[in-house]
Amino acid sequence: MAEIFMEQMEEKILGLEDPLIATILHWFRYVDDIFVVTTATTRQIDKLLNLINSIHSNLKFTVELEVDNRLNFLDLSVTRLGSSLEFDIYRKPTFTDCVIGKSSNVPNNIKYASFHSMLHRLISIPLSLDNYLKELGKIHTIARNNGYTIGEINNLLLKKLRKQKREGVYARIPKDGNDNWRKLRYGNKDCIKIGNELRKVGIQPAFYNDRTIGNYLINNKPKIGKELKSGIYSIKCNDCDSTYVGMTQRALQTRISEHLKRPLSHVNQHMAEQGHSFTMDNVSLLHRGHKKWKLSCLEMLYIKEASKNNTVLLNGQLTPAYYSPLLQ
Incomplete structure (x- = not known):
């Protein structure tokens, strides 16, 4: 929308039948930054600025003039040499040469x-x-x-x-723009191999690393209790080693309450058959999240991991066979 608005503004400005507009030799714009080459004097430039600012009451431009025949525009430094322009790369005085280091654990x-x-x-x-x-x-x-x-x-x-x-x-072959992108957490170079396999089936991986600076900064906001969070959870029996692993997109306390009240739930059946009890004190949030497709995959992983550790599972769930190669 901003680009459409600026294009309309340009058409109005450059379409004005005014001698000041005729002094503009070149007009280059990037978003709302404009580089203008003009034959106008300093006094005429002030009048030109006032003319441009009169086009729209809620839009006001400012002007920066060249100093010693040089003007910085975005990441360029433009120098006027007679009737020609010379370009150089411009970096702000606050620029540091810090980029992602070679030893960083990223793709x-x-x-x-x-x-x-x-x-x-x-x-x-x-x-x-x-x-x-x-x-x-x-x-x-x-x-x-x-x-x-x-x-x-x-x-x-x-x-x-x-x-x-x-x-x-050779002419470039345009992409169809129908790429199917999926986020993929980057752990090590093996993730690149997984990404290459996904590309073969038309899925473009977008790698990310959850070890961000934000995760290490101190958060002074009031912490939300686990009972109000969603994600993958486990609930352990108070009287034996039986455990249920599940997922929820709602508050954890809501889901646990359903387990305890619904007669057909595995947790409730265990309570009825064994005379045991379950409480929120024995509930653990294994992975926080809210996206259903992601939680579904993670739920299978945690169930698989629990079965490897010989945990007594109440789920009665079987991991679909077509997922087994991914869970090995």
């Missing part, structure tokens, strides 16, 4: 993502030779400071240059 495509971005920018922007070599040197420095080798970066650069050359000769 390689995530590790190298920042370098893919920097190298793509390097070969896509028409830099002078000096600026090209200067930027490549900065990328090498960032790589070294984060545990990567210069050889790795140069190999990525060569692959990108070859790809750029191929695309200049």
Whole structure:
């Protein structure tokens, strides 16, 4: 919606029959940041700004002028050399060279993502030779400071240059956009093998790592008791080793209450036959979650794990045969 609105604004602005609009030689926009090359004087630029701001009462632009023939725009530094423009890569003064380290336990495509971005920018922007070599040197420095080798970066650069050359000769085949994506937790390199198998059946894995900074930060919010959470749970008999493993998308206390009240539940039948009891004190939340398809898979895993440990299960559930290869 924002893009549609800005396009309409541009049409109105550039369609004005005003001498100030005629001073605009080039107009480049990215979202709401606009780079303008104009022949207007400083005084005329102020009038041009007022003209543009008069188009819509709720939209006000500000202006930043070049200093020493140079102006920073997004991640570019543009220098005016006579009638031509020279480009360089711009990084804010607050920029740090910290990227995902080589030793991080994440897939390689995530590790190298920042370098893919920097190298793509390097070969896509028409830099002078000096600026090209200067930027490549900065990328090498960032790589070294984060545990990567210069050889790795140069190999990525060569692959990108070859790809750029191929695309200049052969037309790109557009994707159909019907990819079926699924989140997949990344534990080690074996997950990559699983991802490759999923791709063969038309499923694109989106790897993620649950060891995020947020998980290690102190949370001062009031903690929710287990009885109000949902997920995979186990309830153990107060009088013997019998255990029930199940899942719920609702509050745990609601599900346990149903077990105790419904005559046909495995828990209630055990109470009636053995004269035993169950309470919330012997309920454990094994995995917190609320998505049904994910909980269904996890429930089978926990039941399988409990059966391996010779736990006396009340479930009476059998793991479907077609899932058995995945649970080995």
